[in-house]
Amino acid sequence: MRHLFIITVLSLCVTVAQADTQQTFTEWLQELKADAVREGISKKTVDATFKHAKLLPRVIQLDRSQPEFISTFLDYLNRRVNTSLVERGRYLLTQHQPLLAEVESSYGVPKQVLVAFWGMETHYGKMQGDFDLASALMTLAYEGRRAVFFRNELFNLMRIADARHASTSVRIQGSWAGAMGHMQFMPSTLIAHGVDANHDGRVDIWQSLPDAMYSAANYLAKAGWRGDEPIMVQVDLPADFDYRLAKLNYRQHVDAWKALGVYVPAHIRNLENAAILLPQGWRGPALMVFSNFDVVMDWNRSVNYALAVAYLSEQLVGVADIAVEDDVELGALSFNEMWALQGKLNELGFPSGPPDGFPGLKTQEAIRMYQSAHGLPQDGYASPSLYVRLIESLK
Known part of the structure; x- marks a missing residue:
């Protein structure tokens, strides 16, 4: 390199x-x-x-x-959502139950979601x-x-x-x-969405947990939070699934996904803005996301971050772990390898845009084009095996 x-x-x-x-x-x-x-x-x-x-x-x-390695979804999840974070979050859910119930009643944002943001942003206020x-x-x-x-x-x-x-x-x-503050607001965010929950004349997102929680819920509500919808659920895909459909900007009604053979948990009904993500490639978990996922993305544009918030919020209330098959491809590309992969895709006629070391939407589409041309599952995932294949193809 x-x-x-x-x-x-x-x-x-x-x-x-x-x-x-x-x-x-x-x-x-x-x-x-x-x-x-x-x-x-x-x-x-x-x-x-x-x-x-x-x-x-x-x-x-x-x-x-620049990062040395581009974190894979499972690496990111294991690093950010550990046992101590979950256990501490469960304790705080109970400790602050009256406050969190008030906020949920006022804005429709579930208490476990607010605590998940709190944990992800500052380890529950410890790292502001x-x-x-x-x-x-x-x-x-x-x-x-x-x-x-x-x-x-x-x-x-x-x-x-x-x-x-x-x-x-x-x-x-x-x-x-x-x-x-507790929720890591930018100054403009505090001005636009800050709430003086304890009515002391200040919006103190540093010391006042009520102000921080009400302000965060206000932000999410204004961004379009739907109180009766989940953020994410794991689904099972049929053997003949068309992996080209698994991307954030392809949305269908849940019933349309079911018609394609996708198994969706029984409690997920009548939701129309559903996408399927394969954050660890086609061998990894298949995750269906909904409108509230877009709200989390409004807070932070990282797909891995948004999935981690969804996962942590579920762990806080005892939802089962994400199931991962034994044959999932692990390992991450380095920043330089990702840069080189983008350059080689361009050289082969699969336009990924100017190399920047990050697997954005254009790079994912270029990978799908390459995979289609070579009879591979078109998941758009920048895996280590794909990198090796691309390097070998130009020797």
Whole structure:
């Protein structure tokens, strides 16, 4: 993979050269500070926010870093949803039953779903992030990859301070990417969906669990949550199933899937927006997802994340594990291998777009085209065996 290493080094050199021509961080901060005042943010909040402003190289490193391996679904699930997370979640479901029942009654979002988000985001509030949020957002806005977005989030953070949801005398902490509180809201999300559940005049998503839970449920409800529908169920596919149909953007009524021979659990009835996913390829589990899966994806665009939230929510109330057959293909491609796979698909005439190291929808379609041309099950899955086959085909 020497060519990929050269590309990476060259891109870093270009980035450093561009940085040398930019304003210094201090000069840029002075302009940003003046812009914040023009945005109507109080001078007191602006001064307090900029008082300890720092460029955080670690934030830039995290923003630009690429994973060594692209996690498979089962690896991701095993790493994120372990026994201790489930057991702790079950305890908290019982401990906070009155609060969670109130939230569910108000918004229609099941209590186990809210607790699943809580567990996935911050391990139930234990890991809310230890970066100075103002400095992290300033760094990301200065670094430039998504400058406008992070600049606006910084201004929203200061508006939150102006509204006294968080004290300006305390430096708000959160993730390196700007998320904060029990549920890791971005500042704009708090402004749009925050709920003062305990009626103390503040939306305190850091310390007040009622505020955090009501705010999360409000977000999900506004995103279209359907209270009487599941997120996901496991299904069984017939031997002659057409794997080309198993993708997130192909939706049918549950009855249409049943007509194709798909076995769906008996309690799933009269749902129309159903898709089938094969997140570990055709030998792995087949999962049917519904409209509420799209709501979870609105929260976080990762399919693996959304499936993990669904799985954890089921584990919290005792639903059986996902069944996995012994012949499922395990093992993950590295970031460089995925990049090379995309390049080789392009070379063979199966357009996957410019290589980026991630198996997106275009790459999945290119894989299906290759699989069709070679008589393979068309699941669109970037498996290690497919990678080896592609490498061998060009020797």
